[in-house]
Amino acid sequence: MPADLDSVNIEPEKGRAYHHGALRDALIAAARDLIEERGVDAFSLRETARRAGVSPAAPAHHFDGTRGLLTAVAAGAFRDFGDALAAADGSARGRTARIRAQGLAYVRFALDHPARFDLMWRRGLIDGDDPDLKAVADRAFLILDRAARGAEEATHGSADVELAPSIAAWSLVHGFARLAMEGAFGTEPDAAERAAETMLPRVLDHLAL
Amino acid sequence: MPADLDSVNIEPEKGRAYHHGALRDALIAAARDLIEERGVDAFSLRETARRAGVSPAAPAHHFDGTRGLLTAVAAGAFRDFGDALAAADGSARGRTARIRAQGLAYVRFALDHPARFDLMWRRGLIDGDDPDLKAVADRAFLILDRAARGAEEATHGSADVELAPSIAAWSLVHGFARLAMEGAFGTEPDAAERAAETMLPRVLDHLAL
DNA sequence: TGTACATCAGTGAACGCGCGTTCACTGATGTAC
């Protein structure tokens, strides 16, 4: 199994062997491309199979139906998302700087991969109980939470109280990302991008931590 | 046309006249009920017609297809949403109190009408250029923006600068609402509700305006 | 006030479509001996 899904050839090869060899990964990549091109709602198992160059019945050998495949795509998204947050976190020093860096990375990921970001929150389409999905999702949330709590992490008693700054930061960037994606800051192609560049840093100034 | 859609009878009546009389409103009410019951993605024009007790061809006399009907539902949602924000705004005195009140109302609306709230942001499903929709959506945003800018409204020069606190407040409550709806604060039936009651007021404390 | 008739708001059957999944199957692989 290749570590990098981008390297998987999802096109049907001329004279390709009867056995694909890496169909599972190819299907995930094809599904990912499909939703990024046409949106989560345009996903279909048949179209994914078509893109991977296999028959409509082939995916059943690797995934438990539509939900199973989408869950795998979402897990990949959460993994990349967590990586982006971790990288941003590592590049900054100090609690405020780390939160800002993660916030920018959070919105950046959403705007760079809108359909995958969308899918991550589509509880109805994916299996929230899947252990792989849970693991990568929890990891991403933990990275956020640790930065928001900063050094206070281990010193406070009431979980509720110390959760508030985390959730405030999370809500702020999540809301900004969604509003940008949903066209609230303008529907021109580059409106979301411009808002993220010029507006978001200022918006983050209004977060009291 | 009744002002209150709730009063429209959407059930097929025994011995009902051939002409429905208020089919347009009945279809909007049926569509609204359908999506609140089964989610926006489960919407179908045929099922809506079925619920309104008319043939699948009937809606075409009142709406320009699926998109037209959903746009009307979204417009109704934005109207109610704006009403809720305005009521909250009117019940508070002072900039901070008004922002808090509106924030609580914002999240309350989202949790009370999740599918309609969802639909409001589903750019792909509705006609964003519809004048009715634009009017009620703009009104809602204006109510938010006025409270966030407070008395400074007419005094500042740079639009970008004075927009930041508005967008920060908007992003925070929008993000909190979506995260709650998406199950980020727990997937138990009352998790979102509990988060809104116990967490949201504290989260709003972390907004610097 | 009565009547002819245009217009409006429905019907219901039919269309073609893409979907997810099932089914018996077959070609390729890899293992036991």
Place this chain on the structure above:
DNA sequence: TGTACATCAGTGAACGCGCGTTCACTGATGTAC
């Protein structure tokens, strides 16, 4: 090293489904005279 054979990973045809929309139609309404 060669061969028999079980297992695995595909095929492709077929299923039934619900969908949005079109079509010729018809019953009810309302207006002109």
